[in-house]
Amino acid sequence: MESARNMAALGYTKAAERMLLRLFYTYALPEGTVYDLIAELHTSLGDMEAATSWETAKRRLLAIPA
Numbered sequence: 001m002e003s004a005r006n007m008a009a010l011g012y013t014k015a016a017e018r019m020l021l022r023l024f025y026t027y028a029l030p031e032g033t034v035y036d037l038i039a040e041l042h043t044s045l046g047d048m049e050a051a052t053s054w055e056t057a058k059r060r061l062l063a064i065p066a
Contacts (some may be wrong), residue, residue, distance in 0.1 A: 004041050013050075016041060032058050 007016040017038050024034045035058035042051035059066060 001037060001041070004037075005044060008041060008045055013045075032062050032064075035061075 001020075004016040004020050007013075007019065020037045020041065021034055023029060023037070035054050039051040039054040039058070042048070042054065058064065
């Protein structure tokens with residue numbers, strides 16, 4: 001997460017998101033955890049719009065009721 005924050009702070013937000021998405025394939029993370037990590041990244045950067053977007057994507061893609 002720290003590496004992703006550093007990348008995003010340097011302006012490489014999309015690369016940071018992709019790095020976190022790859023964690024799903026590298027580690028046996030519970031379903032939806034990667035979306036939570038990306039939302040947390042954006043929250044820590046103060047980008048609530050992006051955080052909300054990833055939370056919405058998680059609910060939609062994993063068929064979680066709103």
